[in-house]
Each structure stands twice: as structure tokens, then as C-alpha cells.
Amino acid sequence: MHLTLGSLFDGIGVFPLASQRNSITPLWASEIEKAPIRITKRQFPNMIHLGDLTKLHGGDIPPVDIVTFGSPCQNLSTIGNREGLAGKKSNLFYEAIRIIEEMRETTNGKYPTLAIWENVMGAFSSNDRMDFKAVLESFVQTKVPVPPSRQWANAGMVRGRNVDVCWRVLDSQYWGVPQRRRRIFLAADFRDFRAREILFDTKGMQSHIETCNQNRLPTTQDNRSLITETGRQLLLYPFQERRMRTYAKEKNAKGFISSFGQPTDPFPTLLAGTVDTFAYWQEGLETEGLVRKLTPLECERIMGLPENWTKYGFDNQLISDSARYKALGNSIVVPCAEFILSNVAKVYVKGESHG
Known part of the structure; x- marks a missing residue:
């Protein structure tokens, strides 16, 4: 059948x-x-x-x-x-x-x-x-x-x-x-x-x-592999942005710090209207760390999609980043x-x- x-x-x-x-x-x-x-x-x-x-x-x-x-x-x-x-x-x-x-x-x-x-x-x-x-x-x-x-x-x-x-x-x-x-x-x-x-x-x-897609991340604990740099062990901290904003408004320092998450934490739910932010650094070199938003490619990965699934349209023209994030x-x-x-x-x- x-x-x-x-x-x-x-x-x-x-x-x-x-x-x-x-x-x-x-x-x-x-x-x-x-x-x-x-x-x-x-x-x-x-x-x-x-x-x-x-x-x-x-x-x-x-x-x-x-x-x-x-x-x-x-x-x-x-x-x-x-x-x-x-x-x-x-x-x-x-x-x-x-x-x-x-x-x-x-x-x-x-x-x-x-x-x-x-x-x-x-x-x-x-x-x-x-x-x-x-x-x-x-x-x-x-x-x-x-x-x-x-x-x-x-x-x-x-x-x-x-x-x-x-x-x-x-x-x-x-x-x-x-x-x-x-x-x-x-x-x-x-x-x-x-x-x-x-x-x-x-x-x-x-x-x-x-x-058949070998690029998919197998487990939550592998989320650090979102960073494509090689040769370094990076620690990745996804922000819980909604929680962060709430605690900041309440002036709750302990809650605010907790919203930074841990290296093994999953990313918060990907939303159409916002782009998740995270911090990452090499162990022992925290002062050299960076804060940035997920790229569309990384968003595809945390949705389990093949890489660059949303990058092009049928006309071979690029899809805008904003349209990709929303989709x-x-x-x-x-x-x-x-x-x-x-x-x-x-x-x-x-x-x-x-x-």
C-alpha cells in the first residue's frame, strides 16, 4: 500500500x-x-x-x-x-x-x-x-x-x-x-x-x-557543535531571554544570572518574532568570549532540518534572513x-x- x-x-x-x-x-x-x-x-x-x-x-x-x-x-x-x-x-x-x-x-x-x-x-x-x-x-x-x-x-x-x-x-x-x-x-x-x-x-x-542527514545534532548536550570553529573546546550558554527580561524588570539579580543557562542546557523555544542569543568562549578564556545571535543555518540545525533548507527559493534567489527566521x-x-x-x-x- x-x-x-x-x-x-x-x-x-x-x-x-x-x-x-x-x-x-x-x-x-x-x-x-x-x-x-x-x-x-x-x-x-x-x-x-x-x-x-x-x-x-x-x-x-x-x-x-x-x-x-x-x-x-x-x-x-x-x-x-x-x-x-x-x-x-x-x-x-x-x-x-x-x-x-x-x-x-x-x-x-x-x-x-x-x-x-x-x-x-x-x-x-x-x-x-x-x-x-x-x-x-x-x-x-x-x-x-x-x-x-x-x-x-x-x-x-x-x-x-x-x-x-x-x-x-x-x-x-x-x-x-x-x-x-x-x-x-x-x-x-x-x-x-x-x-x-x-x-x-x-x-x-x-x-x-x-x-540520512549526518549534519543533524544527535543530542541536547552536543549543542556546542553549533559553533563551526574547529580545534577549540567551546562552552556555549544559551540565554533564556524572556526570563532575563522579566528578572531584569523585577531587579532580581539571582534570577537574572540564572537566565544565562548552562553549557548543557537546550536553547529556548525558537520563535518567529525573535532570534535566540547565546554566549560562548574557550574554557579558561572567559574574557575573550562572544555574545551573538543564532544564524539562520543554526536555527535550521536546532529544528532538525537539513542544512540550508531555507536558504534559496525555487528561482535560486536567496531568501532574506528575516524571512528565514520567521519561517x-x-x-x-x-x-x-x-x-x-x-x-x-x-x-x-x-x-x-x-x-
Whole structure:
């Protein structure tokens, strides 16, 4: 069985990249930002670009086995405006659900087999915990109660009449990249009710994953290799900038010092609006150390991407650094997407499906 994938809110093509590495064909993508489209047209020359998903009908586009979508998080993030799913950006979640439902109706329930959704941790708490309830209910088409504790667990499962839904929080610092990035991943299985095996397979890819890309950093503790100078043992201290600003405002000296981190600490979550800063020096030569921001190449590394993935567009023209930083900060960490799609391939391609 050969699987196909469609990527909504595609960004710079992380789900298509992870699908290719697991012999799943990315057929099409929907994105409206110019720089990410230029990047993915270069990286996936055979992938169809559909444009604005609000203008699409799920029954009119090529049916696929898997629909992936990391819908906009600006209204859900704890550093955003917290308008929740009712916000102008995050409300686009329902457009993705509409497209999935239209595709299923047109294909008599055959496509898609799976939907995979990714979003920020703020989705658990926005709108007084009701937004994540609405997300689950959109998939299962029935009422889902808020937990008595009023706190959504970091992993869970609900089942509707025709769908099996699981969610799980993955933190990229435990998946082979030196970045602290906690994200919710949700899998909805419309066919075999095996979402649990897709998200919770303990025999699948772990933090020391192997891929064809030898430039990826294998563990958090190797983050000093971000510095490309050779022949010197460098100590690298990523700043926790949000914490630093808070403690500085409070005139909390101890807290301010703690925000400098330790050499083995992961970088803070890469954001679209800021660029992480770090200090580094040779052991014993602290006074000769430097402070600087991550380069776009280094941001690619801490997202688990191949080097220079975002450097050029399909026209061989350079992508601006500001556009690269924004695209990378909005992206998904590759090893997490690969873990999920490797399990999809194992369940649905390699003869393990019940279907």
C-alpha cells in the first residue's frame, strides 16, 4: 500500500519532508506566505501548491491518505493575544476541518485515512480550557467533557463513532535537537482506530534517531557543535531571554544570572518574532568570549532540518534572513514529525494494517 499526504498550513514543508523519508508521497500543500512557498517549491518540485485554503473545497482537490496541519497558533499561544480559536488566525483550524470533512464526504469516507494536527501548549488552556475541548469535538463529532481537574493531560485519547483520536505532547529536546520546544501532536484515525499506535509506539524512533542527514545534532548536550570553529573546546550558554527580561524588570539579580543557562542546557523555544542569543568562549578564556545571535543555518540545525533548507527559493534567489527566521520560528521540529510518520508507515504500509 502506497500512502499519499497533503499538508495544510504547510510552512517550509516539514511534514512533506518527514513523509518522503518514510516513503509517503507528499502530493500537495496549502500555504499563503511567499518565502515558505518559494522554499518548498525548490525542495518539492513535484508537489502541487494549492494556495489559500479558505478558497479550497475538499472535494475538488486530489484525495490523500493523510492530511497534516499545524494551524496558526497566534491566538492560542501564551505569549499571543489569547483570543483562542475564535481569533482571526487560529479560527483557520475550522477551515482545515471543513476541508477534511468535504474530502471524506466526496470519497464516501475513504480519504483521508488520517489527520495529524500540531499546535502550541497554549491550546490546552486558552478560552478557559474550552478550545481544546472544541478541537477534540471537531474530530469526534460528539461532546467531550472537560476533565474534572480543569486541566488537560499531556497525553490522552477519545473515540467517536467513526474516528479514534489521540494526543501527546512532544518536547524536541528529547528528540535529538538542542531546543526546548513543547508541542501538542494529535492523530485522528478514521479507518482502523489505531491512533494510539501512531503516537505512543514505544518501539519506534527515540531521541537518538538515525537519518540520512549526518549534519543533524544527535543530542541536547552536543549543542556546542553549533559553533563551526574547529580545534577549540567551546562552552556555549544559551540565554533564556524572556526570563532575563522579566528578572531584569523585577531587579532580581539571582534570577537574572540564572537566565544565562548552562553549557548543557537546550536553547529556548525558537520563535518567529525573535532570534535566540547565546554566549560562548574557550574554557579558561572567559574574557575573550562572544555574545551573538543564532544564524539562520543554526536555527535550521536546532529544528532538525537539513542544512540550508531555507536558504534559496525555487528561482535560486536567496531568501532574506528575516524571512528565514520567521519561517523557522513557525515551523515544526523534523524528528517529531518523523517519529509520527514513521509509525504511520509501519502501521499502514508495512502490512500491519487491519484494513
